[in-house]
Amino acid sequence: MAPRIDQVKCNLCGVCIENCPGDCFEMGAGGDGVLVARPLTCWHCGTCEVDCLIGAIYVELPIMMLA
Amino acid sequence: MAQERSDFRCDVVVIGGGLAGCMAALHAQEKGANVILVEKSAVQRSGAAASGLDHARGVYPVEGCGTADEFADAFMRQSEGLGNRRLLQIIGEEMPDRMFYLEKYGLRIRDDNGRLLLQSGVGTRHSFILSFQGEDLKKRFDQALREHGVTILNRTMPTGLVLDGGRIAGVGVVDTRTAEFSTIGCGALVLASGGANRLYQSATGLSYNTVGCPYNTGDAYALGYQAGAEMVHFEFTQLMITLKNYSVPGYAGAIGVGARVVNALGERIMERYNPEMLERAPRHFVCLAVYQENLEGRGPCYFDFRHLTQDGLEHYRTGLRNERALILRYFDEKGLDLRRDLVEIELGELATQNGGVTGLLIDEEAATSVPGLYAAGDCAGGVGYCAGSNAMVFGWRAGAGAAKYASGLSAVSWPAEAARAEKLRALGSLGKEHGPSGRELEAKVQKTMSDYVGVQRNRAGLDTGIQRLENLKGYLGDLQSSSPNDLMVALEAKNTLLVGEMVARASLMRTESRWTHQRVDYPQPDDANWKKYLVVTGKDGRTVLYTRELPA
Ligand SMILES: Cc1cc2nc3c(=O)[nH]c(=O)nc-3n(C[C@H](O)[C@H](O)[C@H](O)COP(=O)(O)OP(=O)(O)OC[C@H]3O[C@@H](n4cnc5c(N)ncnc54)[C@H](O)[C@@H]3O)c2cc1C
Ligand code: SF4
Ligand code: SF4
Numbered sequence: 070m071a072p073r074i075d076q077v078k079c080n081l082c083g084v085c086i087e088n089c090p091g092d093c094f095e096m097g098a099g100g101d102g103v104l105v106a107r108p109l110t111c112w113h114c115g116t117c118e119v120d121c122l123i124g125a126i127y128v129e130l131p132i133m134m135l136a
Numbered sequence: 137m138a139q140e141r142s143d144f145r146c147d148v149v150v151i152g153g154g155l156a157g158c159m160a161a162l163h164a165q166e167k168g169a170n171v172i173l174v175e176k177s178a179v180q181r182s183g184a185a186a187s188g189l190d191h192a193r194g195v196y197p198v199e200g201c202g203t204a205d206e207f208a209d210a211f212m213r214q215s216e217g218l219g220n221r222r223l224l225q226i227i228g229e230e231m232p233d234r235m236f237y238l239e240k241y242g243l244r245i246r247d248d249n250g251r252l253l254l255q256s257g258v259g260t261r262h263s264f265i266l267s268f269q270g271e272d273l274k275k276r277f278d279q280a281l282r283e284h285g286v287t288i289l290n291r292t293m294p295t296g297l298v299l300d301g302g303r304i305a306g307v308g309v310v311d312t313r314t315a316e317f318s319t320i321g322c323g324a325l326v327l328a329s330g331g332a333n334r335l336y337q338s339a340t341g342l343s344y345n346t347v348g349c350p351y352n353t354g355d356a357y358a359l360g361y362q363a364g365a366e367m368v369h370f371e372f373t374q375l376m377i378t379l380k381n382y383s384v385p386g387y388a389g390a391i392g393v394g395a396r397v398v399n400a401l402g403e404r405i406m407e408r409y410n411p412e413m414l415e416r417a418p419r420h421f422v423c424l425a426v427y428q429e430n431l432e433g434r435g436p437c438y439f440d441f442r443h444l445t446q447d448g449l450e451h452y453r454t455g456l457r458n459e460r461a462l463i464l465r466y467f468d469e470k471g472l473d474l475r476r477d478l479v480e481i482e483l484g485e486l487a488t489q490n491g492g493v494t495g496l497l498i499d500e501e502a503a504t505s506v507p508g509l510y511a512a513g514d515c516a517g518g519v520g521y522c523a524g525s526n527a528m529v530f531g532w533r534a535g536a537g538a539a540k541y542a543s544g545l546s547a548v549s550w551p552a553e554a555a556r557a558e559k560l561r562a563l564g565s566l567g568k569e570h571g572p573s574g575r576e577l578e579a580k581v582q583k584t585m586s587d588y589v590g591v592q593r594n595r596a597g598l599d600t601g602i603q604r605l606e607n608l609k610g611y612l613g614d615l616q617s618s619s620p621n622d623l624m625v626a627l628e629a630k631n632t633l634l635v636g637e638m639v640a641r642a643s644l645m646r647t648e649s650r651w652t653h654q655r656v657d658y659p660q661p662d663d664a665n666w667k668k669y670l671v672v673t674g675k676d677g678r679t680v681l682y683t684r685e686l687p688a
Contacts, residue, residue, distance in 0.1 A: 087178055087180075088178055088180055088181040089177075089178075089181070090177035090178070090181050090182050090183070090186045090349070090351055091177070091344060091350070091351060092177070092291070092312065092313070092621065107621070109342075109343070109344065110344050110350075111344060111345075112186075112344050112345060112346070112349065112350050112351070113342075113345050113382070113462060114181075114186050114187040114460070114462070115187055115460065115461055115462035115465075116181045116186055116187050119187075119271075119461070120181070128462060128465075130382070130462070130465060130466060130469055131342065133340060133341055133342055133381060134340065134342075134345075134381045134382045134466060135381075135466075135469055135470060
C-alpha cells in the first residue's frame with residue numbers, strides 16, 4: 070500500500086524524503102536505498118510521485134480504497 | 137537523543153507554512169521584519185494545498201463576477217450568518233491581488249488566451265470562483281520565501297509559548313526528526329498551522345487518509361488556549377462529502393460542474409431537502425441530506441455525472457489533475473466510467489471546520505485577543521467559510537500586522553530557567569520505558585469523539601464523552617515515546633485531546649441545532665439565545681466558555 074519505490078530506477082536524490090508532508094520516507098542505513106519507513110502515515114496526496122523526476126515512485130491505492 | 141539546538145531571535149515568528157503562513161511570512165519580511173517560519177512538514181509540499189488548488193474565491197475583474205457586497209452576502213449565507221461580513225468583504229476585494237502576486241512567481245492563473253476563467257459556484261448565485269492551475273502552488277511559495285530571505289525551519293513544530301506581561305514573547309520548538317529543542321524569542325507571532333483533522337476516526341479506516349490535511353492536528357488551537365486567546369465555533373464541526381473509501385474534498389469540483397447527488401433508489405435527494413437550490417445549496421445541507429438518506433435506509437448515495445457533456449466532464453478531470461491527480465487513478469482502478477457509472481460517496485470524518493470557521497477570533501489586521509498574537513487561515517475562526525482565499529488574504533494582513541506590532545520591540549532570548557523547564561515539559565515522554573504511546577491516546581480520543589460527539593448529539597452522550605476525555609488527561613504525564621517521530625505524534629495527540637474537549641464542551645453548551653451542529657434534544661435553531669459566537673478559551677489550564685455578540 071501507499072508509495073512503492075523502484076529501487077533500480079531510484080538515484081537516491083532524496084527529494085521524496087525532503088518533500089513528503091507525512092515524512093513517510095527515510096534513507097536506509099548501509100546502502101538499503103530509500104525506504105518507505107512510515108506507510109501508515111501516508112495521506113495519499115500523490116505528490117511524491119509527481120516530484121520524483123525519474124518516475125521511481127508509484128502511489129499504490131490500498132485495497133481499503135479499491136475493493 | 138534529545139539535544140539542545142540553539143536560541144533564535146527574530147521580529148516575527150510564523151507557525152505553519154501553508155497558504156496563510158507563507159503569505160504572512162512574505163509580507164512581514166517585505167514590511168521590514170526579520171521572520172522565522174516554523175513548518176512541521178516542508179513548505180514546498182505541506183498543508184491542505186500540498187497537492188495543489190484548482191479554484192480561488194474572490195471578486196475578480198471579469199464579466200459575470202458579482203460585487204464585494206454580494207460576495208460577503210453569499211459567504212455569510214454559507215456560514216449560516218455566523219461570520220464577520222466586513223472580513224468576508226475584505227477577502228473578496230483583496231483576493232485578486234494575492235493571485236496576481238503569485239502570478240509573478242510563476243503560478244498559472246489564466247487560460248492559454250490570457251483570460252481569467254470563472255466557474256459556477258456552489259451555494260452562490262454569482263460566480264466568484266476562479267479556476268486555475270495550482271498544482272505547484274506550494275513550490276511557488278517556497279521559491280518566493282527563499283528569494284525574500286525568510287528563515288525556514290522545516291520539520292519543526294512548536295511545544296509552547298512564553299508570555300511576557302500578557303504579550304507573546306517567544307515559542308519553544310522541536311525538530312521532529314532529531315528531537316532537538318530550541319527556543320525562539322520574538323516580537324510577534326502568527327499562528328497559521330491549520331485546523332484539527334485527526335480528531336475523529338477516519339471514514340475510510342486509514343487513519344491518515346482524511347479529507348483535510350492529516351498533519352494539521354489543532355496545534356494552533358492548543359497554543360491559542362495556552363495564551364488565553366478567544367476562539368469560536370468548535371461545535372460547528374466540518375461536514376464533507378467524499379468519495380467512498382478515499383477521503384478527499386472533491387465535492388466543490390463535482391458540484392461545480394453540475395454533478396447530481398442520488399440515492400440507492402435513483403432519486404435526486406436534494407429534491408426532498410432543498411428543491412429550490414438542489415445541489416447548489418450550502419454544503420452542509422447536502423451533507424446532512426446524505427446522512428439522513430443513509431439513516432432512513434435509502435443509501436448508499438452517489439454522484440451522478442451521466443448527464444454532463446463531454447466538456448463538463450473534461451473540466452472536472454482538469455480540476456482533479458490540478459488538485460489531486462490521484463483521484464483519476466482511483467476512478468481508473470475501480471473501473472469507473474463517469475459517462476456510464478454512478479460514483480459512490482460517503483460522509484467524511486468530522487473535523488474542526490476549516491476555511492475561517494473554527495478558531496481564533498481575529499480583527500481586520502488578523503490580530504487575536506492577545507497582544508502580539510496573530511492568526512490566519514484554517515486556524516482563524518468566526519470569519520465565515522472562505523477556504524484558501526481566507527488564508528491568503530488574512531495571512532497577508534497578519535504579516536503586516538505582526539511586523540508593525542514587532543517593530544517597536546526588541547526580541548529577547550528565553551531566560552535559561554524557562555527554556556530548561558519548557559524542554560523538560562515538552563520532551564518528557566522521550567526515552568521512558570513504559571506508558572501509553574501518543575498513538576494509543578489519539579486512537580482513544582478519536583473513538584470517543586466518533587462515539588459521543590458525532591453528527592447527532594445529545595446531552596447524555598456529550599456528558600459521557602467529556603468524562604472520557606477528562607479521564608484521558610490523567611494519562612498525559614505517563615506518555616512514552618521512543619523516537620523523534622513518536623514524540624511528534626505524542627505532542628499532536630495531546631493537542632487533539634484538548635481540541636476534542638473544546639468541541640465536546642461547546643457542543644454541550646449550545647442547546648440548539650443550527651448549521652453543522654445537530655442536537656437531537658434541541659432540534660430547532662434558537663435565535664434569541666444562540667445567534668451568537670460561543671467563545672472557548674483557556675484560563676489557568678481550565679477550559680472556559682461564554683457567549684459573545686456577533687459583529688455588527
Ligand atoms: C485537497 C484539498 C484541496 C483544496 N482545494 C482548495 C481550492 O482549490 N481552493 C481553495 O480556496 N481552498 C481549497 N482547499 C482549502 C484550502 O487549501 C485551505 O483552506 C487552506 O490551505 C488553509 O490555509 P492554512 O495556511 O490555514 O492551512 P494549510 O495550508 O493547511 O497550512 C498549514 C500549515 O501548517 C503546518 N503545520 C501544521 N501543524 C504545525 C505545527 N504544529 N507546527 C508547524 N507547522 C505546522 C502544515 O504542515 C501546513 O504547512 C483545499 C483543501 C484540501 C485539503
Ligand atoms: S525522489 Fe525518486 S529518485 Fe529521488 S530518492 Fe526518491 S524515489 Fe529515489
Ligand atoms: S502520497 Fe503524499 S503522504 Fe503519501 S508518501 Fe507520497 S508524498 Fe507522502
